[in-house]
Amino acid sequence: MKQKPFNVEDIRKSFPNLKVGVHEKPLVYLDNAATTFKPQSVINAVANHYKSGTSNVHRGVHTLSQQATAAFEDARNKVQGLLHARKPCEIIFTKGTTEGINLVASSYGQAFLRKGDEIVISEMEHHSNIVPWQMLCAAKGCILKIAPFNDQGELIREEFQKLLTPKTKLVSIVYISNSLGTINPIKEIIADAHKQGAIVLVDGAQTVGHLAVNVQDLDCDFLAFSGHKIFGPTGVGVLYGKESLLDQMPPYQGGGDMIASVTFEKTTYNVLPYKFEAGTPDVAGVIGMGAAVDYLQSIGLKNIERYEQELLNYGTKALNAISGLRLIGTAKNKTSILSFVLPDIHPHDVGTLLDEEGIAIRTGHHCTQPVMKHFNIPATSRASFAFYNTSAEIDQLAQAILKVKDVFR
Ligand code: C6P
Secondary structure (H helix, E strand, C coil): CCCCCCCHHHHHHCCHHHHCEECCEECEECECCCCCCCCHHHHHHHHHHHHHCCCCCCCCCCHHHHHHHHHHHHHHHHHHHHHCCCCHHHEEEECCHHHHHHHHHHHHHHHHCCCCCEEEEECCCCHHHCHHHHHHHHHHCCEEEEECECCCCCECHHHHHHHCCCCEEEEEEECECCCCCEECCHHHHHHHHHHCCCEEEEECCCCECCECCCHHHHCCCEEEEEHHHHCCCCCCEEEEECHHHHHHCCCCCCCCCCEEEECCCCEEECCCCHHHCCCCCCHHHHHHHHHHHHHHHHHCHHHHHHHHHHHHHHHHHHHHCCCCCEEECCCCCECCEEEEEECCECHHHHHHHHHHCCEECEEECCCCHHHHHHHCCCCEEEEECCCCCCHHHHHHHHHHHHHHHHHHC
């Protein structure tokens, strides 16, 4: 796909939501790790499906159904291209990252994990990559092991390696932490785990759409992400899985579309990827996610990565200049997420006062309570950038934080 030169002002014009005002101030949206705004092309793709293309997929011989099926499968090809997967059948459409991880825990876990087997995750996981494994361990008698991170928020590789034994059957690790911004050395982690014969699931929720991802180069066995964090619709996502593994796994849910034949005596299952896509999918959402992939490709992941690193460097300097402000997550290899605390000011107060200035950030534990426990804090304020943010917006953020400090002085 042809890429235009990177121009943030042009890019901003594609996002209608950037134009809204909050408290009669222009909106500064810095909550992109929670969800991203949608370019007009994504909004059009979803609206056009409902305006003139509404139909179910894989079920009809009529024209609209054929067209919807073609657009739906085209979105699968686009995601395959984005992730550099070997085949489209390795792309399973889900509701999002959470469902992708639950699918693996439930299907792979139930079929292949046994009592005493070990699962390794890290201390910086989102709850979506903790709770499904705890549930599996409770059901099957497996053991969950936790790889720690240091006070910069970097995974301690030697400690992780020490946890890997021949009993380790599965490793599930976040690529980029949503509360620290740390970029984990995921390729090395995957290689470590494979040496012990463990399979690896990568939580790519904060990665896809920010870094170029090549699942063949990483050699991950599974990777999950959400459409709404890659400038696509909410309610859709992707689980990538190696064909050889997906083929061996039992279905996650039963219902329409995932079967080859059904009798009361015996049901046989559909081929990949449909075996894992029971019921009517979010057709418009998947088509919208395909449009989001097109949009990302038109800007170029390398350009996005470079620009977001510039924003991170600028933002880190700006926030470090505020006396008393402490950044939580100072890894050498980081992406554009800045979590911080201010002495004696609760993050919820920071969030509320920034909102009055038109600045949207997230405050709380960010669904990573163990990360908060590590730093012995209840919550952080988190500014998270996307490629449509600007250094001027970061200046506004810094000014507004100074104002918050004045209010509490
Ligand atoms: N993090 C945040 O504000 P879902 O909800 O399924 O789209 O994504 C879950 C998820 C899993 N892993 C990571 C690393 C994530 O960041 C998230 C979602 C949002 O940070 C909402 S809690």
